[in-house]
Amino acid sequence: MKCPYCGFTQDRVVDSRESKEADSIRRRRECEKCERRFTTYERIDEIPYMVVKKDGRREKFERHKVLSGLLRACEKRPVSASQLEAIVDATESYLMDAPERERSTAEIGTRIMDELKTLDTVAYIRFASVYRDFKDVREFKEELEQLLTREGKRKN
Template structure:
């Protein structure tokens, strides 16, 4: 913390206490160079993690929304709740690790598809059909042929 009076970078904390609203911590500091005191406030970072939609809109990252999409894709498949939860954990970590506090929905969707492809190819195809928004049967067939050609490991 730089001293607001002399710009020196070393100080010591003289007193710390919670604010009246309990949403920040008030610290009295003393500069080690000029011995003047000043006050700082620490607050929890409340900026949400965001996803950028295909049309450019930004939306808060919603863990439940991701889980709901995965559950829908894995209906009547032998994918355990723990496996689905693991995918959601990986997606959340991916979004949180972003230095800009946001990721594109396309990068999130690709990550989910990669994980589903390793677990269950039918769940992968279900998710891909919604995520990639296949316009007709040809696009769907092309994805299946790519999967069957051996470019992807076949698991189900």
């Protein structure tokens, strides 16, 4: 920490206290050169992780939205809550690994669909039908045919 009086970079912490709201730590420091005291505050980085929507808008990442979409896709399917929670955790970790703190919905959706594809193909199709916003039955049929082709290759 740089001393605000003399600019020296060596100091010692004299006292540390948590704020009343428990959202920061107040530290009393003493400069080792000029011996003057000053106060610093340590706070949690509160810049939210962002999702870039198809139309270019940015929204704060909300894990409950991802979980809600997965729950709808997996309704009446043999997919456990812990499996869905693992997908949401992996998605959140993927977002946190982004150096610029944001990812596109295309990246996030593709990762979720890849996870669902290995768990339950019906849930995958349900999720993909909403996520990819199929315009007509032909697009939906093409996706099903690709899935069936992959399934057939795995079984052979």
